[in-house]
Amino acid sequence: MVGVLIRMKLVLLRNSMTGERATGMILGGLGGLTAAAITLALSISLSAHxxxxVDIxxxxxxxxxxxxxxxxxxxxGQPALRADHFRFLPIPRLRLATGxxxxxxxxxxxxxxxxxxVSLVTFAVQLGVGPTLVAIPATVLQLLFVLLFSRVATSIFSAVVQSRVGGAIAGLLLATMLFVIQGQWVIIVGIIQSGVLRTGLPPVLSSIIQVLPSSWxxxxxxxxSQSNWLGVLAALTGxxxxxxxxxxxxxxxxVLPGAARTIIRGSSGNLVGARHTWCWRAFSGATRGVISKEVRTWWRDPSHTVKIFLPIGWALLWCLSPLTFGSILALPFTAPALALMAMTSAANLYGEEGTxxxxxxxxxGAARHDVRGKQWAWLLIFTPLTILATLVFIPLSGQNWAWPWVLASTPALLGGGVGLLVLVSVMALAPGPDPRQGRANPLEQGNSGGQAIYLFFLGLLPPLPALAVVLSGMLxxxxxxxxxxxxxxxxxGIxxxxxxxxxxxxxxxKRGPELLSLMRHGKSQEVRETTPEKAVGRSTFLNTMPQWKQFVFLMLCPTLGSLIFFAQGLAPLIIRLSGSHTRVWFLALYLPTAWQWPVIVFxxxxxxxxxxxxxxxxxTHKKVWQSLQTEEGFTAALRKDVFE
Known part of the structure; x- marks a missing residue:
C-alpha cells in the first residue's frame, strides 16, 4: 500500500507543478537548500570545539x-494526500498511517x-569511527521524529485553532514564522554579536536545548565520542x-469525524447601542448592515482572529528584535508595520466567503454597500490598534524625530491598505474551501499567498508622497x-x-458571476462552455504570459526591487538622517562617509x-493579450455564424 500511495502523491505533485504553486515550491526548495548548507557548514567549522x-x-x-x-x-496544514480522502475505504488505521x-x-x-x-554524520566523522556508526541510524531516527512530530502538532493545532483563543495563538505563531523567514538577518546579527559562536550557549539554555528530543x-x-555507550543506548532508545x-x-x-462548523456565540450589545449614535446614522441602512455583519465576523470567526493577531505579533517582533543588538530605530515604526501587515493578512476577503x-x-445595488462595509469594518478593527501603537512606542523609544514620519505614513497605509485589499480581493480572488461545508482547519482558505505578496509590496506605495514631503522638510x-x-x-489614504x-x-x-463560478469550481477545473459566446474572454492577462515572464513580473522585480529600494536605500537614508551609528546589514553604512550618500541614492x-x-x-504583453482577445472574439463569432 505504501508504494501505491507514493505513486499517487508523485502524480499529484507532477500535475500541481504549474504556475504560482511551482514558483512557490522552487523558491521554498532554494531557501531550504540554503538553510541545509548553513547547517552543514556549521557542523564542519565548529568541530574543533x-x-x-554541540550547543550550536x-x-x-x-x-x-x-x-x-x-x-x-x-x-x-494539509498535505497532498489526506486521511479524509480514504475515509470510506476499509483500510485499518495503522496501515493507512504507515502508507x-x-x-x-x-x-x-x-x-x-x-x-x-546529514550534518550529524559530517560532525561525527570528525570525532571518530564509533560516533560515525552511531550517527547514521541516529540521523534516520531524527528525521522520523521530526516528520511524526510535525504531523501530530498539525493535527492537534487544527482542532485547537477552531476557537478564538486558538485563533489568537495561531496568529502569533504565524507571525513568528514569517519573522523567522523574513528577518533571518536580524537573528544572525544578534547571534554573531552575542558571541555564541565562540563561547557557546549559557549553561542553563544549553541544558534546556539538549533535553529536547530534537537533540537526542x-x-x-x-x-x-566519549565512549559512553550507556548514554548512546539511552538516547537512541528514547x-x-x-x-x-x-x-x-x-x-x-x-480518521476523525467531519469537522463541525465552528459556532461562537457573542453579544451584539455594543453594535445595538451604537445604532443610535450620530456617526452610526451617517451610514445608509445597507452599508450599516454590512458593517455590523463584518465586525461580528472579525470578532467571532477564529480565522479572522488569526488576521488580527498576525499583524500585531509581526509588527512587535520586527520592531523589538533590533533591541537584541542595541538599536531602537525600529521601535517608533510599530504602527506603520502593523498597518502594512494588517492589509496583507486580509488579502482574500471575498475568497474566504465562498459561494x-x-x-x-x-x-x-448591494455590491457598493458590501465593499464599503468591508472597508469600514476593517478600519474599525485596525485603526484603534495603530493609534495605540503610535501613542505607546514613540514615547517609549524617546525618538521624537519619528513623529512626522509615523504620522505621515500610518494614515496613508491604513487608507491605501483598505482600498488595495478590496481591489485585490476582487481582481485576484483565490478560491478555497467553502465555509458552508465546514473546515477541519480555519486556515485553509485557498492559495492566497500570491495576493498577500502583491499587497505587501503595493501597500508600500501610498505612503511615498507623504514621506517625500517629510524628507524634503528635513533636508x-x-x-x-x-x-x-x-x-x-x-x-x-482617503x-x-x-x-x-x-x-x-x-x-x-460586472464580474460577480465569474467570481462566483471561480469560487465554486476553482482555478484548476474549467467550466465546460456550451456556446461560442461564453468562450470569449476566457484567457486572462496572466495565464497567457510565458512562465519566465510571470516569474520576472510577479516575483523577481517586486521582491528584488523592493529589497534594494527599501532595505538598502530608504532604511539607511532614515538611519543617516536620524544621526544613528547603527550599521546592521546596510551596505552604504559600511562605506567611508564620503561614499555613503552616493550609494544610498544609487x-x-x-x-x-x-x-x-x-x-x-x-x-508589451498587454498588446499580445489584447490581440488574443480579439482573435478569440472573432473565432467565436465566426463559429456562431457557421453553426447558425
Whole structure:
C-alpha cells in the first residue's frame, strides 16, 4: 500500500507543478537548500570545539523542528494526500498511517531536511569511527521524529485553532514564522554579536536545548565520542520510544469525524447601542448592515482572529528584535508595520466567503454597500490598534524625530491598505474551501499567498508622497513642511481608499458571476462552455504570459526591487538622517562617509529601476493579450455564424 500511495502523491505533485504553486515550491526548495548548507557548514567549522559545536547544532536542530511545526500551519496544514480522502475505504488505521508516513518522505521539504541532518554524520566523522556508526541510524531516527512530530502538532493545532483563543495563538505563531523567514538577518546579527559562536550557549539554555528530543541524536553522537555507550543506548532508545508514541497518537488522529462548523456565540450589545449614535446614522441602512455583519465576523470567526493577531505579533517582533543588538530605530515604526501587515493578512476577503457571494449578487445595488462595509469594518478593527501603537512606542523609544514620519505614513497605509485589499480581493480572488461545508482547519482558505505578496509590496506605495514631503522638510530644515506630510498622508489614504473601493465595487457588479463560478469550481477545473459566446474572454492577462515572464513580473522585480529600494536605500537614508551609528546589514553604512550618500541614492534609483521594469513587461504583453482577445472574439463569432 505504501508504494501505491507514493505513486499517487508523485502524480499529484507532477500535475500541481504549474504556475504560482511551482514558483512557490522552487523558491521554498532554494531557501531550504540554503538553510541545509548553513547547517552543514556549521557542523564542519565548529568541530574543533566540541561543547560549542554541540550547543550550536542542538539549537539549529531545534529550529528545524520548529520550522516543521510552523511550516505546515503557515501553508494551511494539509498535505497532498489526506486521511479524509480514504475515509470510506476499509483500510485499518495503522496501515493507512504507515502508507501516509511513507508518502511524507516524498517531498522537497523532507529531502532538504535529510540533507540538513546529514550534518550529524559530517560532525561525527570528525570525532571518530564509533560516533560515525552511531550517527547514521541516529540521523534516520531524527528525521522520523521530526516528520511524526510535525504531523501530530498539525493535527492537534487544527482542532485547537477552531476557537478564538486558538485563533489568537495561531496568529502569533504565524507571525513568528514569517519573522523567522523574513528577518533571518536580524537573528544572525544578534547571534554573531552575542558571541555564541565562540563561547557557546549559557549553561542553563544549553541544558534546556539538549533535553529536547530534537537533540537526542546529537547527544548520542557526543556520548559515543566519549565512549559512553550507556548514554548512546539511552538516547537512541528514547528516540525510538517517542517515535512509537507519536506514531500511535497520529494514527488515532488520522480518521476523525467531519469537522463541525465552528459556532461562537457573542453579544451584539455594543453594535445595538451604537445604532443610535450620530456617526452610526451617517451610514445608509445597507452599508450599516454590512458593517455590523463584518465586525461580528472579525470578532467571532477564529480565522479572522488569526488576521488580527498576525499583524500585531509581526509588527512587535520586527520592531523589538533590533533591541537584541542595541538599536531602537525600529521601535517608533510599530504602527506603520502593523498597518502594512494588517492589509496583507486580509488579502482574500471575498475568497474566504465562498459561494455566499450569490446573496450580494442577487441584491440590486448591494455590491457598493458590501465593499464599503468591508472597508469600514476593517478600519474599525485596525485603526484603534495603530493609534495605540503610535501613542505607546514613540514615547517609549524617546525618538521624537519619528513623529512626522509615523504620522505621515500610518494614515496613508491604513487608507491605501483598505482600498488595495478590496481591489485585490476582487481582481485576484483565490478560491478555497467553502465555509458552508465546514473546515477541519480555519486556515485553509485557498492559495492566497500570491495576493498577500502583491499587497505587501503595493501597500508600500501610498505612503511615498507623504514621506517625500517629510524628507524634503528635513533636508530643508523646515518644520512646517515636515508636519505637512501628515496632511498629505491623510489625504492620500482617503483618496486611495475611496477610489480603489469604487473600482472594486464596479468590478464586483460586472464580474460577480465569474467570481462566483471561480469560487465554486476553482482555478484548476474549467467550466465546460456550451456556446461560442461564453468562450470569449476566457484567457486572462496572466495565464497567457510565458512562465519566465510571470516569474520576472510577479516575483523577481517586486521582491528584488523592493529589497534594494527599501532595505538598502530608504532604511539607511532614515538611519543617516536620524544621526544613528547603527550599521546592521546596510551596505552604504559600511562605506567611508564620503561614499555613503552616493550609494544610498544609487540604491534608491536602482530599486526604482527594477520596479519600473515591470511597466514595459506589462505594456508589451498587454498588446499580445489584447490581440488574443480579439482573435478569440472573432473565432467565436465566426463559429456562431457557421453553426447558425
Amino acid at each position: 566540541l561543547s560549542v559545536a 547544532l542542538a539549537l539549529v536542530y531545534a529550529m528545524w523542528l520548529l520550522g516543521w511545526i510552523l511550516g505546515p500551519i503557515l501553508v494551511g 501516509l508516513l511513507g508518502t511524507a518522505f516524498v517531498s522537497i521539504g523532507t529531502a532538504v531536511t535529510l540533507l540538513a541532518f 541524536a546529537l547527544v548520542a553522537v557526543e556520548a559515543a 528516540l525510538v520510544v517517542i517515535i512509537a508514541i507519536l506514531f500511535a497518537v497520529w494514527s488515532r488522529l488520522l 455566499a457571494l450569490w446573496v450580494t449578487l442577487l441584491t440590486p 530643508l530644515e523646515n518644520n512646517l513642511l515636515c508636519w505637512t506630510g501628515s496632511l498629505v498622508g491623510l489625504v492620500t 483618496g486611495v481608499a475611496w477610489w480603489f473601493g469604487h473600482i472594486a465595487a464596479q468590478r464586483l457588479e 540604491m534608491l534609483l536602482l530599486g526604482l529601476g527594477i520596479l519600473g521594469a515591470m511597466v514595459p513587461l506589462y505594456l
